[in-house]
Amino acid sequence: MNVSQLSHIWAEVDPVVWLVTSRYGNASGGLIATFVNQASIVPECPRMVVGLSRQHHTTSLLDKSGAFALHLVDEEHVDWIWRFGLHSGRNADKLHGLDFDEGQTGSPILSEARCWLDCRVEARLNTGDRTIYLAEVVDADHRAGSPILTVQRLLQLAPADKLQLLNELHERDEKVDAQAIRAWRIQRPDPASSCTV
Ligand SMILES: Cc1cc2nc3c(=O)[nH]c(=O)nc-3n(C[C@H](O)[C@H](O)[C@H](O)COP(=O)(O)O)c2cc1C
Numbered sequence: 001m002n003v004s005q006l007s008h009i010w011a012e013v014d015p016v017v018w019l020v021t022s023r024y025g026n027a028s029g030g031l032i033a034t035f036v037n038q039a040s041i042v043p044e045c046p047r048m049v050v051g052l053s054r055q056h057h058t059t060s061l062l063d064k065s066g067a068f069a070l071h072l073v074d075e076e077h078v079d080w081i082w083r084f085g086l087h088s089g090r091n092a093d094k095l096h097g098l099d100f101d102e103g104q105t106g107s108p109i110l111s112e113a114r115c116w117l118d119c120r121v122e123a124r125l126n127t128g129d130r131t132i133y134l135a136e137v138v139d140a141d142h143r144a145g146s147p148i149l150t151v152q153r154l155l156q157l158a159p160a161d162k163l164q165l166l167n168e169l170h171e172r173d174e175k176v177d178a179q180a181i182r183a184w185r186i187q188r189p190d191p192a193s194s195c196t197v
Contacts, residue, residue, distance in 0.1 A: 014150045014151055014152045014153075015034035015150060015151050016034070016036070016072065016148060016149070016150055017032060017033075017034060017073050017081065017148075017149040017150060017151060017154055018032070018033050018034070018036045018070050018071065018072060018073065019031075019032060019033075019070070019071040019072075019073050019080055019084055019110070019113070020032075020033050020036070020050065020052070020058060020062075020068050020069070020070055020071075021058070021068065021069045021071070021095070021100075021107055021108045021109070021110070022058055022061040022062040022065055022067065022068040022069070022107055022108075023061060023065060023067075023102075023106055023107055023108055024061045024064040024065040027061060028061070028093065028094075028095050028108050029057050029058040029061050029089040029094055029095075030058055030084045030089065030094050030095065030108070031052070031056055031057075031058040031059075031084055031085060031089075032073075032080075032081055032084050032085030033050060033051075033052060034151060035050060035051035035052070035130070036048065036049070036050050036051075036070060037049050037050075039134060045136070046117075046136070046137035046140075047122070047134060047135060047136055047137065048070060048117060048119055048134075048135050048137060049132060049133065049134050049135070050068070050070070050119075050132070050133045050135065051127075051130045051131070051132045051133075052130060052131055052133070053129060053130055053173065053176075053177065054126070054128075054129065054130065054131055054180065055173075055176055055180075056088070057088050057089045057090040058089065059131060062121070062133070063124075063131070065105075065106065065107070066120060066121045067105035067106060067107050067118075067119065067120050067121065068105075068107050068119050068121075068133075068135070069103050069105070069107035069108060069109050069116055069117065069118050069119065070116060070117045070119060071109070071110055071113035071115065071116045072113070072114065072115040072116075072148045072149075073113075073148070073149045074114050074145050074146040074147060074148055074149065075146045075147050075148075075149055075153070075157070076145065076146040077112060077113075078149065078154070078157050080110075081149070081154060081158075081162075082162055085166075086162070086165050086166070086169060095108055098110060098111075098112075099111035099112065103116075103118035103138075103139060104118050104138050104139050105118050105119065105120050105138060107119075114142070114143050114144070114145040114146075115140075115141070115142045115143070115148075116140065116141055117137045117139070117140040118137070118138050118139040118140065119135035119136065119137055119138065120135055120136050120138055121133050121134070121135050122134050122135060122136050126184075127181075127184065128180045128181045128182075128183060128184025128185070128188075129176075129177035129178075129180040129181050129184070130177075
């Protein structure tokens, strides 16, 4: 497989940047994610799909609570990327000092977010490096404001020190994920034998 061609293909797509928050008991957390998508076209049954790395603190909160909130991050709140996306919340309260309310699911919803969705998990799939969650949207809000951040725009706005951190973290996560995918491939059940159709 030609890996450089693959990276050219991935670079053609400019994903939107989301903030995912969750709460379990007294512990709250959040991370930045691009693996987020609308998963239903039915307005009465809205759904989202989210893929989170199993090594992250927020993923463990979400696994226990079965709920999360999604926020679109606009350019005015680019500092949320540094707060939520550059270090683990395992030993720090990432929400400290921010205004937030509790959504219907109990997930923290940032008061300054201009678009958010409150979601309850309906199904999950372990793919080794990630857990992919399919979730029902139980509540949502939207208001106009500054442009929504995409990865390309984020890279333009990032100062040199943040850019360096982003690259270092990407490399670190890539290694952890590679190991997790390979381990999963060795132990997973034969997909053909579990096919029931
Ligand atoms: C632009 C960007 C996109 C990211 N996309 C994802 C993603 O889709 N899924 C994921 O699990 N982590 C993603 N991350 C990494 C997490 O946001 C990051 O590792 C975070 O610090 C984890 O925090 P936690 O351990 O407190 O949950 C992304 C980070 C950035 C900066």
